[in-house]
Amino acid sequence: MKNAIFIILFLVSLKSLGQNQFEVFFDFNKDFPNEKSILEFNEWFAQNKNLEVTKMMGYCDSVDTKNYNIKLAERRINSVQLLLQKSGVKVNDNLERIAYGKDFKQSKIQAENRKVTIFYNEIKSQKPVVSPLTEKILNSKVGETVALPNIYFFNNSARIVPKSEPTLLELLCILEENPKLKIEIQGHICCQKVFDVNDVSLSRARAIYTYLLRNKIDRKRMTFKGYGTSRPVHPIPEKSAQEEDENRRVEVMILEK
Template sequence: MKKVFAVCLMFLSAALQGQELTLFFDFDRCDLNPTAQTQLQHWLADHPNVEVTKIYGFCDWKGSNHYNDSLSIKRVKTVLAYLQEKNILVQQGYEIKGFGEDFPQSKVQSENRKVIINYTQKPQKPKDSHLSEQISQAQVGDKIQLTRIYFANMTARILPQSLPVLQDLLCALEEHPSLKIEIQGHICCQLVYDINDLSTRRAQAVYNYLARQKISRKRLSYKGFGTSKPIYTIPEKTPQEEDANRRVEILILEH
């Protein structure tokens, strides 16, 4: 298990050198547009344990220098307020700066209206390394259930409390570079086979998380089974049986 944690530290070491997130703003606006809000939501879901070190604001060349300097700072303050609302750690003595239009401008004006967040991500040891042990001992054809994967009701949106097990799976894939898996989604309660294809979309959500963390897509696949492979007969008799049927598993394809 020390080996698993060591691999996680190696995988995340680059993050300690500092990373950047760029958000783009609409013309002459300092509020977060829907695209920027969605980008921030995905960033927060995929990057637990971040610490913000710098926030820089930028504008295009239209307008006076004084106006653009003020607008770039307003954009910085908008982002800072969002991060503080989400309880994101901002480094003591963090640096904020508005460049206005005084920077090398892109010919594409929309690319100049932005805020850049500089951050580091501290490695976090998975709270429960039982999954890593299971994967290390698994054979081709074995199935392993991903416990504590939570989704918003009737959606494929992964909830933040699922991150520890996702990180554990990520570390196991990094430790075993030849490992290939199929992510399998299952749902409960429906007598008709997965009307909204929810099981497939949930399996795909786990697949997308791993792909965003730079796991090769050649090592990953996903499939939804709806209610075709329940652990307990549907309709389930208890909430516990519903929880057991509502699950995400991984099938070991190559090890």
């Protein structure tokens, strides 16, 4: 059985020769890339925007059962694929996905085994890939606001949910590539008829500000404010969960370009 696995891996390696590769790493038993890998992904994407991902291979360390690790490897591939799509990376329609779990030649350093390997080809194109959020921000005039899609927080707190990372990365990338851009980060909440009892909207705007500051965006380029329920998209009380979601948001206002 081990020999068969080795032969399969060897054939896969031969097939992959000539392709570019990038590795994304995960913490123990996690299916979303760790913070260090997220930052490295951001730098990689900033330098390699004209590319197409053709294959992804997911791996786990030697802990737990074979079936559990294969499922975890599949979830890791799903997570990276979502990250690629949210960042505007082209993914081939016939993307090859292979989850190995722990059935591969393991490194003695367990952290090196918890990964997804991305295989990609460079695309020769004069037209750069621009995501919808990037396009909206770059096309907005001074004074206009743009809602940040897919920004989520834990209930009644300013703790950012990990699945918000793709949007945060994209905003970071936009600011890095447009050094004259200055923004106001605006927090909004839903449901409360009172303005904002616990200043949740301010705390959430500050959380985005802190993330960007921690990733070396100059504080002089950013401000943050909480508007509570003073600027709802829909009248309060909202009539549906969708209306609540649309009121509960974070926006950026263009201050200078």
